[in-house]
Amino acid sequence: IKSEEEYDYFVKEKCDDVLLSIDYNIVLNKLSELKKNTEKKIILKVKDMFKCSPDIILNISEYVRLYGIEIDWSNTKGSRIRHFYSVKEYIFFWEKLQEFAEIVNGSKSEYSKFKRAYHFIGKNIQYDFDDDGEPSRSNESHSLRGGILNGKAVCEGFSEILSQLLNMLNIENKCVIGVDKHSTNKAMHVWNQVKINGFWYNCDITNDSVNIHEGRQVEMCLLNDDEFFLYEIISGNGEKCNKSWDDTEMER
Secondary structure (H helix, E strand, O other): OOOHHHHHHHHHOOOOOOEEEEEHHHHHHOHHHHOOOOOOEEEEEEOOHHHOOHHHHHHHHOOOEEEEEEEEEEEEOOEEEEEEEOHHHHHHHHHHHHHHHHHHOOOOOHHHHHHHHHHHHHHHOEEOEOOOOOEOOOOHHHOHHHHHHHOEEOHHHHHHHHHHHHHHOOOOEEEEEEEEOOOOOOOEEEEEEEEEOOEEEEEOHHHHHHHHHOOOOOOOEEEOOOOOOOEEEOEOOOOOOOOOOOHHHOOO
């Protein structure tokens, strides 16, 4: 449920046996009504974890049957990427991301905060492979769980963790989905786009994590669409990235 109109419809329909997935802002706006209807079963939809703190979650859970939290971060043509967490998990991951943010938040400039966050994730999380050498098929590695709990993730997990860490630092960003332009099977990939000093840039922490671990210069960070030549966006939420980062802009 993404709008109050949809909410009103489902409440009037008395869908007590239906598990409703509702944007947390709508739940907050309708909390007084929900307090009177404790039979409703609800999953909170969240995009930006920074804006939905544990205090908000606990306040809501006092009055409604809260089954968990769904982080929904990227719409694609015909599908959606989303991960479900229990209330306990969500609060734990929120607190861990806050800890990470306190570690990297040592500067006022967006660029410096972003760079420290990027290298922090790249240094502390490794790519997760299955025993056959293929990217891990584990659900954990595709979400916050793998990177935060085990220090291992695949592109989806890398991107979600970086995105939520940047949210904690109040840096606008997105997770986007694309395909490898040079592979015959059009392999899927997830990366981030970040807005710094008013401009959008592509950054791929998954591929750069190897460079960071081995002490090499990053190669897939803050690039325009032409220089980010390996992948092509297919999700409908991507931004045009017309610039690559210029170090002379650092203090602007």
